[in-house]
Amino acid sequence: MCTAISDNGGRHLFGRSLDLECSYGESVITLPRAFRFYFAHTEIKYPHYAMIGAGVIHGGVPLYYDGMNEYGLCAAALNFPARAVYQERREGKLNLASFELIPYVLMSCESLSEAREALSELNVTADAVSASLPPTPLHYMISDGTGAVVVEAMADGVHIHENPYGVLTNSPELPYQVLNLSGYMGLDSRAPENRISKEVDPENYSRGLGAYGLPGDYSSTSRFVRAVFLKNHTRPTASGCDVGRMFHIMDSLAVPDGAITLPDGRGVRTVYTSVADTADKIYYFTTYGCRRIRGVRLDKLEGEFLSSVSIEEHEDILFKELPI
Amino acid sequence: MCTAISDNGGRHLFGRSLDLECSYGESVITLPRAFRFYFAHTEIKYPHYAMIGAGVIHGGVPLYYDGMNEYGLCAAALNFPARAVYQERREGKLNLASFELIPYVLMSCESLSEAREALSELNVTADAVSASLPPTPLHYMISDGTGAVVVEAMADGVHIHENPYGVLTNSPELPYQVLNLSGYMGLDSRAPENRISKEVDPENYSRGLGAYGLPGDYSSTSRFVRAVFLKNHTRPTASGCDVGRMFHIMDSLAVPDGAITLPDGRGVRTVYTSVADTADKIYYFTTYGCRRIRGVRLDKLEGEFLSSVSIEEHEDILFKELPI
Amino acid sequence: MCTAISDNGGRHLFGRSLDLECSYGESVITLPRAFRFYFAHTEIKYPHYAMIGAGVIHGGVPLYYDGMNEYGLCAAALNFPARAVYQERREGKLNLASFELIPYVLMSCESLSEAREALSELNVTADAVSASLPPTPLHYMISDGTGAVVVEAMADGVHIHENPYGVLTNSPELPYQVLNLSGYMGLDSRAPENRISKEVDPENYSRGLGAYGLPGDYSSTSRFVRAVFLKNHTRPTASGCDVGRMFHIMDSLAVPDGAITLPDGRGVRTVYTSVADTADKIYYFTTYGCRRIRGVRLDKLEGEFLSSVSIEEHEDILFKELPI
């Protein structure tokens, strides 16, 4: 359960939430140009591009949930249950394990255009990072300021969908989500016009009625519609900070703990939300336990070791003293 | 456009948002026990109770949008357009101008029970705080850990409604909002059971489908339903901090700037969100321009002067340095 | 559970459905000008107006569910559970038992204007037609070609609401139904315009998407919205027969047996549907068991005895022989 939004209004920002019933000790990880990443079936050129993003480090391997590279190319992996199908290695293809796709693309491509080309012969393999960690069903959104594509490896092959909406959530597949949007296309942030009745105008009893019918639950389909609506109907904060706007949009899509309850009684919550600022190359994030925005700059590009910043969960409240 | 929630899970918290197209220079204002408040038609005993809340100071008079007193009694005023009707002063009644109601109740009542009794003969008058500031159409929610009431002064008189849901938004009147909830009563944070088809089970394709149909727009009616759902289906943050939970609920109800657009093109946004912790007597708040939680303690009860803390709008980001 | 629609397009038609878990042996009953109707607390002038409508005859008293008089004034009684409150007889009022209201109005008023005046001092009494038949909670729509009013006797008194929509269903009260309509005011029979996305147009994948969001269940609120939509967006049948159009609208509001299921397992169904043609003074009806339209003319105005036509339930199928 996750939401990703690529937005090109003003500057290109890339936001994503991770919605789960637990956290796996995520941190923000920087991967410099000389870091050795051993791909199971392929190679990349060195030095590659540096990148930053959130994920976990498993046996020395960074498992990125999302990230941005030094050119501002972004990618995110989102859960894709009951849809993702991974394959055996296939000769003549670009074979990438599901956890290798994000680092491969961000370490080797400068732009979405290059990523499209690099992935044109993609085969997503079922390799696990280790015996204890089987692959997760995932699909991906990759974007820069020129657009976004979604990569879905399914039973009938790998689909690379152009995604002009710049939004991705979870299963079902993107074409379903896009078509489901059609029912809501008349929704507006402005007041509704009366079309139902010729004889009398219903009272416009509340601001906001023009979007009456916008779905408010936390299913993947409803979050997709809401994300498209909000992306198209919101504006920067007064300080001109588009990052603030993106966090406000993500707040409307975030899952308060328990708003989804699993059969075992656990609640799903938005573990973290990140917004990558591709102009300034800053990776911003908030966590469920601490809503203050934190930022990490992608400014140390050289080196061969991963470095990481933990995502602590302590609410960082600023207490104000009253003047005497 | 505002939302207020009174929650008694664990400790009594009182949250509210202010959703407007502009701000009026709101601050957090503390009113101590000896502050002189000149009511137009009535008197209170001195010393009265101290209180804290958000609002603006106009000609020395605190215009509280919401507040909490030293006993933990809380009140909020929310827009009530096309419904609120204020009257001339009436003999034998408790005559309070619309802007006097919150301070009167919080300065003179220890509990909801006392407030119910104090307001039993209420007449809300059309007095303005000054010639330049005509009264705003408002209704009110007052609550402590025992429950909540809503006060609505309408054309047919003053209604004091018991409000077991502990939620208030805007027009229409509370009884409408409560009845409108009925259509959504089957919504659940758990996965839905199949009842539509005897022959085959539809795929439960996404977590969260049990609440499919929950309204997601920002009208008063949709926020009311969403607030009730979230209040009843969320749980404290891991640190046991119910304040964090309340801010997460309020985030789901907050209006990203422009998600409501006025005829003149201005966007409505959630100017501020506050959560009053009635156990520790701390007033927490966030603003549209700064999402970090700030807190002000109601701990200086004596004195005769208002003191206030401005609600600055600068996003307070914590930049993290990577380890070398 | 019932729906009534007054429509003035072309000619004034008055349609209603009766939605129940059983039938009580309804018939179409004509009441001529000299029929003696003994009102419990009031009198009418003789000869009064003749009328026709559906109902049952109990101990010689016609209990009309709806009807039309010789001037084309129409009235219908619809279930109003948990809302209708009947009173003791009150001096100085027009005291009418709930079952007397329709005959009183139709026997004594030529027009809606006269009915408004006649009912201005109405008190609805709790008198039963017999000890075995306690009064049913009802509200009423009365209309002619000039408009419609709704009469609701509630705990706070008798309300006579102007009803410019010309639609009535069941509880809650009319003002609630009218306000609930506001959320659907943007719905249209035409294709939707894209307002949700600035970047790309969702596919208009099906005719009819402009009304996506129209409620389809059989609750009173959803039928009210659907009735207003259909009344305003449909047109006469090719033969110019507005009666056909009204039956098509009523079909969309009718309850197939079981679409509502009671706690005891019984299904609710649309027992009968009637359309009164006020120009030609014909009362048309269909029943759940026989969809062929039947018609009874109100053309025998003189006389003192009720006459009735049973509403048989045998499906009247026309078998066609193929040419050899």
Add this chain to the structure above:
Amino acid sequence: MCTAISDNGGRHLFGRSLDLECSYGESVITLPRAFRFYFAHTEIKYPHYAMIGAGVIHGGVPLYYDGMNEYGLCAAALNFPARAVYQERREGKLNLASFELIPYVLMSCESLSEAREALSELNVTADAVSASLPPTPLHYMISDGTGAVVVEAMADGVHIHENPYGVLTNSPELPYQVLNLSGYMGLDSRAPENRISKEVDPENYSRGLGAYGLPGDYSSTSRFVRAVFLKNHTRPTASGCDVGRMFHIMDSLAVPDGAITLPDGRGVRTVYTSVADTADKIYYFTTYGCRRIRGVRLDKLEGEFLSSVSIEEHEDILFKELPI
């Protein structure tokens, strides 16, 4: 715009509506065992099976919209705009023009099982019945008492989907419709249980609220959901006549003229509704202009000529005389 429903409750019935802005002079056409049907690319054995259904005769060729054969196998063609893709003739395939599919299947297959096998190598060709009548984009539902399949010829090939719901409407393709149903799976004909609030029960103000959220518009997706709901929640008429039940379901899905309005201002209406009774081999139908059920028996199986019964549009009202 059409809806088809295959129902196996009691006896197997097959209902369909044709929803269009005009009619093309449809009639009910019987095709006997010795009728010569010249298929463009294939042959069938003679004598074939007799069939009956609705359609038009064009240059001696019956263009069936739907039909039933003497074994009770049924098929219907429904509009499938922007999805259907027809091909050139392909060697080694069963090449059928879109208008040939229904007669081919019903003339040559006794059962759904045989139809599945016959169509396993299907290629739908773009042949037109004549130069003046280009092929219509269609998909098909074929069913008997054992189940139903849907045939969709699309850009990526011919799909033959098992359809356990037994419902078909229009575009998008069946897998989309089936998935879209998931959001509504909790809807019930019974009263809802309160799950939204722990503290207080919302009022169950109306019968039918358990299905609140059922879509009521006339788009293909909303009709699909409504058809599944009604098929699963309705029961036979009191006389045990399942045909009556099916017409009641179809009434709830039928389009009153104008409820969909085209850009050129024309209204879409349900031109005809048919219900094939596969036990008694009777084809029942109603038309927009005449709601009385008419029936044609498939009982003259021998012969070589088509025979047809026109679908007249005159409302066949039965006037009842009052007893004197």
